[in-house]
Amino acid sequence: MNNSIAKEKIISLRKKRxxxxxxxxxxxxxAMCLSLAxxxxxxxxxxxxxxxxxxxxxxxxxxxxxxxxxxxTPDSSDEDMEKGKFFRVKKQAIExxxxxxxxxxxxxxxxxxSINVDKEIKDYFLDNPEVINTKQQIWVTAHSDVDxxxxxxxxxxxxxxxxxxxxxxxxxxxxxxEENRVKQVFNNFFFTKADSRHPEIAGVAxxxxxxxxxxxxxxILSFPIAIGASVYLEEFAPKNRITELIEVNISxxxxxxxxxxxxxxxxxxxxxxGLPRSTPLVGGxxxxxxxxxxxxxxxxASLKAVPPSIKEGALAVGATKTxxxxxxxxxxxxPGTLTGTIIGLAQALGETAPLIMIGMIAFIPNIPTGLTEPxxxxxxxxxxxxxxxxxxxxxxxxxxxxxxxxxxxMMNAIAVxxxxxxxxxx
Amino acid sequence: xxxxxxVLIAVGIFSSFIYGRSRxxxxxxxxxxxxxxxxxxYAQYVLMWCLFPALIVxxxxxxxxxxxxxxxxxxxxxxxxxxxxxxGLLLAEIRNVANNPSFADGKSIEIINAASxxxxxxxxxxxxxxxxxxxxxxxxxxYASQKLKPEFHAQHTIEKYIQYILIFCSSVAIFTTIGIVFxxxxxxxxxxxxxxxxxxxxxxxWYPFIPIREGxxxxxxxxxxxxxxxxxxxxxxxxxxxxxxxxxxxxxxxAEYASQRVRKxxxxxLEILAGIPTIVYGFFAFVSVAxxxxxxxxxxxxxxxxxxxxxxGMVMGVMIIPFISSLSDDVINSVPQSLREASLGIGANKAExxxxxxxxxxxPGIVGAFLLAISRAIGETMIVVxxxxxxxxxxxxxxxxxxxxxxxxxxxxxxxxxxxxPRTLSAFALGLVLFVITLFLNIIALQIVKRYRERYx
Numbered sequence: 049m050n051n052s053i054a055k056e057k058i059i060s061l062r063k064k065r066x067x068x069x070x071x072x073x074x075x076x077x078x079a080m081c082l083s084l085a086x087x088x089x090x091x092x093x094x095x096x097x098x099x100x101x102x103x104x105x106x107x108x109x110x111x112x113x114x115x116x117x118x119x120x121t122p123d124s125s126d127e128d129m130e131k132g133k134f135f136r137v138k139k140q141a142i143e144x145x146x147x148x149x150x151x152x153x154x155x156x157x158x159x160x161x162s163i164n165v166d167k168e169i170k171d172y173f174l175d176n177p178e179v180i181n182t183k184q185q186i187w188v189t190a191h192s193d194v195d196x197x198x199x200x201x202x203x204x205x206x207x208x209x210x211x212x213x214x215x216x217x218x219x220x221x222x223x224x225x226e227e228n229r230v231k232q233v234f235n236n237f238f239f240t241k242a243d244s245r246h247p248e249i250a251g252v253a254x255x256x257x258x259x260x261x262x263x264x265x266x267x268i269l270s271f272p273i274a275i276g277a278s279v280y281l282e283e284f285a286p287k288n289r290i291t292e293l294i295e296v297n298i299s300x301x302x303x304x305x306x307x308x309x310x311x312x313x314x315x316x317x318x319x320x321x322g323l324p325r326s327t328p329l330v331g332g333x334x335x336x337x338x339x340x341x342x343x344x345x346x347x348x349a350s351l352k353a354v355p356p357s358i359k360e361g362a363l364a365v366g367a368t369k370t371x372x373x374x375x376x377x378x379x380x381x382x383p384g385t386l387t388g389t390i391i392g393l394a395q396a397l398g399e400t401a402p403l404i405m406i407g408m409i410a411f412i413p414n415i416p417t418g419l420t421e422p423x424x425x426x427x428x429x430x431x432x433x434x435x436x437x438x439x440x441x442x443x444x445x446x447x448x449x450x451x452x453x454x455x456x457x458m459m460n461a462i463a464v465x466x467x468x469x470x471x472x473x474x
Numbered sequence: 475x476x477x478x479x480x481v482l483i484a485v486g487i488f489s490s491f492i493y494g495r496s497r498x499x500x501x502x503x504x505x506x507x508x509x510x511x512x513x514x515x516y517a518q519y520v521l522m523w524c525l526f527p528a529l530i531v532x533x534x535x536x537x538x539x540x541x542x543x544x545x546x547x548x549x550x551x552x553x554x555x556x557x558x559x560x561x562g563l564l565l566a567e568i569r570n571v572a573n574n575p576s577f578a579d580g581k582s583i584e585i586i587n588a589a590s591x592x593x594x595x596x597x598x599x600x601x602x603x604x605x606x607x608x609x610x611x612x613x614x615x616x617y618a619s620q621k622l623k624p625e626f627h628a629q630h631t632i633e634k635y636i637q638y639i640l641i642f643c644s645s646v647a648i649f650t651t652i653g654i655v656f657x658x659x660x661x662x663x664x665x666x667x668x669x670x671x672x673x674x675x676x677x678x679x680w681y682p683f684i685p686i687r688e689g690x691x692x693x694x695x696x697x698x699x700x701x702x703x704x705x706x707x708x709x710x711x712x713x714x715x716x717x718x719x720x721x722x723x724x725x726x727x728x729a730e731y732a733s734q735r736v737r738k739x740x741x742x743x744l745e746i747l748a749g750i751p752t753i754v755y756g757f758f759a760f761v762s763v764a765x766x767x768x769x770x771x772x773x774x775x776x777x778x779x780x781x782x783x784x785x786x787g788m789v790m791g792v793m794i795i796p797f798i799s800s801l802s803d804d805v806i807n808s809v810p811q812s813l814r815e816a817s818l819g820i821g822a823n824k825a826e827x828x829x830x831x832x833x834x835x836x837x838p839g840i841v842g843a844f845l846l847a848i849s850r851a852i853g854e855t856m857i858v859v860x861x862x863x864x865x866x867x868x869x870x871x872x873x874x875x876x877x878x879x880x881x882x883x884x885x886x887x888x889x890x891x892x893x894x895x896p897r898t899l900s901a902f903a904l905g906l907v908l909f910v911i912t913l914f915l916n917i918i919a920l921q922i923v924k925r926y927r928e929r930y931x
Contacts, residue, residue, distance in 0.1 A: 065823055072825035076727025079720045080740060083795050087747050090792075093762045094754070276643025284640060297647045303846065303916045304909065305853025307880050308654060311905040314887065315657030321537045322544075337650045344647075370633040398751025401855035401880070405887055418477075427753045427856075434757050434860055442761070449754050456749060 094453070098446025104235035104248060105195040106187040107161065107224060111141045111169055113180050118173075122180050129177065134170040141169070146220065156217050162189040162248045189237075190230065192247040192440035194221055198232065202439055212439070238447065242415050243424060243432070247440025250433075252448050254415045258328055258408070258423030259397060265332020265419060266396045270340050271389050275378070277340075278347035278385075283373045302341035309338045310405025318406060326407040326422035334402045339392035346388020350381040350471075383470035390463040394456050400427040426452045479532060479607055486611040487525045493615065494520030494622065502624040511629035519628045522635055523618035527610045535603050543595045550591060552584045568592050658909055661893075661902035668896045669697045674903060676700065680866040682886070682897045697900055699907070701866035705783065705876030706852055709862060712787025712872055713794060713851045718844060720791070721798030728799070729806040730828055741800075748796035756860035759789035764861055771873045778873040779863070786862035787872065790854055794847045801846065805839030805923075806832060810930055838926040845919035849912040855880040879904045 115121055117140060118132045143149060145157050165188045172186050173179060193212040196202040198221070208214050213221070224230040242254025277298075285291040313334035317323050323330050354377050362372035403409070403425050409432065416423030424432075426448060433445035494517035502509045509516065544565055551564070564585075571577045571589035621628075666674070677698025724744070728737055764785040771778025778784075809832050817827040833840070863875035864885050886901035893899065 065826070069823040069825040072828070073727070073731050076723045076731055079723035080727050080732075083720055083724055083747065083792070083799070084740070084743055086792050086795075087743060089762075090750070090754075090758050093758055097761060273643045273646050276640045277646065280640035280644045284637065285644070294644050294647060297651050299920065300913060300916060301647055301650060303849060303912065304654065305850075305855070305880070305912055307853065307855045307883055308658070308905055308909050308912075311883070311902060312650070312654045312657055315661055315902065316653050319893065320657075322541045323537070337646075340647065340650070368629070368633060370636055374636075394749065398749075398753070400751070400753045401859075401884065404884055409888065427751055430753050430757065431856065431860070434753075434760055445757055446761075449757060452751060453754070456751070460749065 094446050094449050098443055098448075098450050100199045100201065101238060101443040101447035102235050103199070103232045104237065105190040105198050105230060105232050107190045107194075108185055108229040109141050109145065109161075109165070109169075109188045110183055110185050111137055111172075112144075112183045113137060113173055114140075115181050118180070120180065122177075129174060132170070132173070134173065135166055138166055138169050146223070153216065156214070157220060159213075160191055160194050160217065160220060162191050163246050164189050164249045187231075187233075189248055192438070194230075195248055196439050196443075197221060198225070198230070199443075201443060238444070242413055243411060243429060244413055245411075247438050247444060250441070250444055252426065252429060252451055254412060255424040255426045255429035255448070256451070258412075258416050259426040261328035261416060261419050261423065262332045262335065262403075262425055263393055263397060265328055266336045266339060266393060267389070269333060269336035270343055270392065273336075274340055274343035274347050274389070274392075275385060278344050278351055279373060279378060281344075282348050282351040283377065284369075298341050298344055301337075302345070305401075306338055306399055307401040307405065309334050310402030312337070313402060313406040324420055324422070326410045326412070327420050328408075328416070328423055328425075329419045330406050331403045331408050331425060332419075334406060335396040335399055338399065338402065339396045342392040342395060343385075343389050346391065347381070347385045350384025350388065351377065353384065354380045380472070383466050387463045387467045387471075390459050390466070394459045394463075397456060397459070398427055398452065400425075400431055403428050404431070426455075479604065482604070482607060483525070483528050483532065483611070486528065486608075487521050490524035490611070490615045490618075491517045491521045494518070494618070497619060498622045498624070498628075501622055505624055507624045509624040510627050515628035515632050516622050516626075518632050519621065520615055520618040522632070523614040524611050525614075527614045528607055531603075531607055531610050535599075535606075539599050539603070543592065543599060546595060547588055547592045551588050572596075654909065658902055658906040661899055662906045664893075665896055665899035665903045669900075669903075673697060674699050678868055680882075682900055695896060697896065699879075699904065701868040702877055702879055702882050702904070703907075704868050704870075705862070705866065706878040706880075708783045708870065708872060708876055709787045709790065709858060709878055710848060710851045712784055713790035714844070714848060716788050716791025717794040717798050717847060717851075721795045721847075722802055722840065724795065725799040725802035725806060726828060726833075729803050730824065730832070744796040744799060747792070748800070750793075752793065752854060752856040753860070755789050755793050756856040759785050759857055759861035763789050767873070776871075776873050779875040781861055781863040781875055782873050783862060783876045784872040786858045789861065790851055790857050793854070793857065794850055797850060798843055798847050801843035802836075802840050805836045805843060805926070808839070808927065808930055809835045836926075838922050838929075842919040842923035842926065845915050845922070849915035849919070852915075853880065853908060853912050855884065859884050879908050883908075 114137070117136050118134070120129060120132045124132075142158050142161065143154055146153075149157060168188045169186070172184070190198075193202070197204070197213060197218075202212065204211075204218060221230070237249050238251045240253050241249055241251030244250040277294075281291065281295065285294075313330055317330050317333060318325055323333075358376050358380065359372045362376045363369070367375065408423065408425050408428050410422060410424075411432075412422055412424045430445050430448045430452070433441040433448065495513050497520075498509055498513050498516035547568060548565065567581070567585055568588045569592065571581055571585060572592045674697050677696065678700045679696040679698045680701050682695045682697060728740060732740065760781075764781055767782050767785040767788075768778045768780055771782075813831055813835055814827060817831040818824075822830065858878045858881050862878060862881060864877055864881055865875055866877050866882075867875055869876065883901040883904050886898055886904075
């Protein structure tokens with residue numbers, strides 16, 4: 049009797065224990081899945097908010113290139129044509145956009161068009177000067193408010209005073225849709241233009257170039273210095289307190305918050321050395337100092353992975369230590385070093401805070417062409433657009449995030465490729 | 475200007491290399507002896523003597539030219555008596571006029587004079603820059619060419635130089651640290667000259683509004699950073715509440731339960747999570763999580779603000795999950811297999827082994843990992859800038875708006891930077907606090923992890 053109770057107890061205890069075991073395993077599994085679910089949700093959010101930014105809305109506008117309105121003649125020189133009164137043509141086109149518009153209506157209609165329309169009308173004419181004195185149907189960019197409405201990003205059912213477009217403008221847009229005078233096409237502006245106050249003509253080209261210049265600076269500075277530092281620490285450094293100090297320094301620098309590097313850039317590079325503000329040169333220098341520990345750590349690991357027999361072989365046939373290291377060890381460690389560098393660059397690409405500190409947050413409406421020109425950078429551009437109150441910038445920020453993520457993905461893919469292709473297992 | 479000088483230097487070193495090579499060959503032929511080192515080493519020797527002095531000139535010019543010119547212009551400026559000048563604005567104006575003659579209209583005659591002075595100085599500087607680069611390269615090559623004799627051990631010398639270069643490279647890390655410490659301390663001292671350090675550390679009022687222009691009426695700024703520290707702490711606690719359990723459980727699952735295949739898939743995915751730029755998390759917090767938190771708060775009757783500590787902290791927690799999980803994974807994996815086997819051998823099941831044997835054994839390492847994660851959470855900027863708000867608020871309610879150290883640094887530096895204004899300088903004082911705390915956490919964490927590693931080695 050006693051025996052069977054004890055047996056039962058043991059069995060139930062064992063059941064309880066194995067249940068506990070199952071539950072614990074399940075907790076771990078859930079935690080892992082939750083983390084990955086957040087990743088999926090994050091990517092989904094970005095994609096669903098951002099994909100609309102790759103399209104823009106254009107409107108069919110009938111433009112009358114009347115020579116009197118333009119104050120041009122068919123045989124005007126190119127220079128005169130530049131000075132044609134295109135704003136008058138545009139005004140006329142908008143006045144006749146719908147039949148019988150009153151003055152107040154015209155104002156409303158005007159707000160359906162982008163600020164860029166003047167330029168588009170002009171460019172069309174300059175490309176086809178023969179259209180003078182004819183009426184042309186051309187597609188011009190719509191205002192961001194119209195664009196957002198048609199993409200479904202802003203809602204119709206909120207009260208009129210909280211909407212960007214009032215009821216009359218909504219009816220105009222509906223009419224345009226009905227008459228097929230509005231359509232959505234690929235948004236080339238997003239890839240060819242720099243930042244703008246107007247969402248419909250804002251693009252990432254400027255900040256993309258800024259990021260490229262910054263990364264170039266980071267690479268130029270950090271790659272040689274990192275190789276030098278790791279070769280010294282791995283191969284030449286005597287075991288003494290100075291070497292130890294350097295090593296402690298490097299591992300501590302790796303954990304210093306990035307914003308502190310920004311303060312370093314502001315306090316030293318800008319204020320003491322007087323380097324130009326907001327430029328990729330300064331941004332790149334700060335990020336280079338920041339990524340240096342990452343690259344050094346990767347570089348030392350790959351130097352360590354080269355078997356000592358290689359070096360010893362070189363020494364045995366009479367090479368000096370410098371020759372053995374630079375002719376034999378470093379070339380073998382190079383793929384690993386490059387991989388580490390690319391990962392460091394990827395980290396630098398996404399870094400925002402230090403760039404804000406050194407002024408790369410300024411509004412730069414043109415595409416930079418050099419290292420010492422003020423420019424934006426992709427992550428800072430995203431920040432500016434996220435913070436912007438204008439609704440049209442939200443999809444832009446998500447789309448810019450897509451651009452930066454693709455860029456990051458490519459860099460990591462290259463790093464993995466290099467590692468798999470060139471790294472030797474000894 | 476600096477681009478063409480780089481081209482100049484490149485041409486210089488190329489020709490010096492060729493020159494060195496041919497010269498040593500010629501010299502050894504003349505003397506009829508073989509040179510002690512290969513000709514390339516002599517060429518490298520000439521090249522180094524040509525390149526490094528030129529680079530020093532180049533960088534010192536790049537760094538100091540503008541400042542020296544500005545100082546000369548300002549010291550020669552004809553001040554009108556009675557007028558008040560702001561030196562920074564004045565300089566900007568002079569520069570604008572000098573770079574862009576069309577801005578000269580309507581400017582006073584002193585400014586136009588100063589602008590022409592400025593441009594003439596720039597021209598002089600440019601000419602002397604090019605000449606000094608050429609001269610210094612020639613001098614370097616001349617000095618080196620005297621040594622180009624067959625009995626000269628070029629290789630030894632080159633290897634010594636290489637050593638110096640390598641030492642310089644590795645000391646960049648030390649220079650960086652020194653630069654950080656000095657710039658933070660220097661500007662903080664200027665800040666504490668105006669604001670008492672006790673007020674900064676212990677007062678609870680943070681109103682850094684100081685009249686920027688004369689005559690503007692505003693209250694005296696007050697710089698009590700306690701609400702900022704409290705906000706940072708609150709966000710960090712929320713982040714750790716999310717990241718610690720998720721990260722640790724994920725690590726346990728991956729290290730102890732998951733099959734090799736699952737590990738191979740999940741680990742890179744977690745690395746993706748770790749590699750996403752923080753501004754992207756900021757966007758996510760702002761667009762998805764903050765509205766959700768607000769709606770959730772309303773549904774349980776709490777009035778949540780659109781940007782809250784909870785939203786920022788939760789997303790920050792997600793950001794540090796991979797950090798905690800990969801560190802803890804390493805730590806758990808380095809617990810000796812014998813401990814595991816002993817526990818399983820006396821009949822404990824896996825969960826019991828983990829809870830009663832592995833986790834206690836790995837505890838120091840895990841604590842170290844958590845400390846590193848905390849230091850990262852404190853130093854994180856973009857998520858909180860976008861999603862936590864900028865108004866200081868001394869509260870323990872995570873649904874409310876709080877601000878953090880990093881946010882205040884950004885806010886203080888994002889607009890006009892006036893370095894005679896405690897508002898701007900406060901950023902450096904906050905940065906110093908941030909630096910000291912993260913450094914402290916880091917050193918402790920690394921010590922703990924190191925000791926832990928040694929125990930099982």
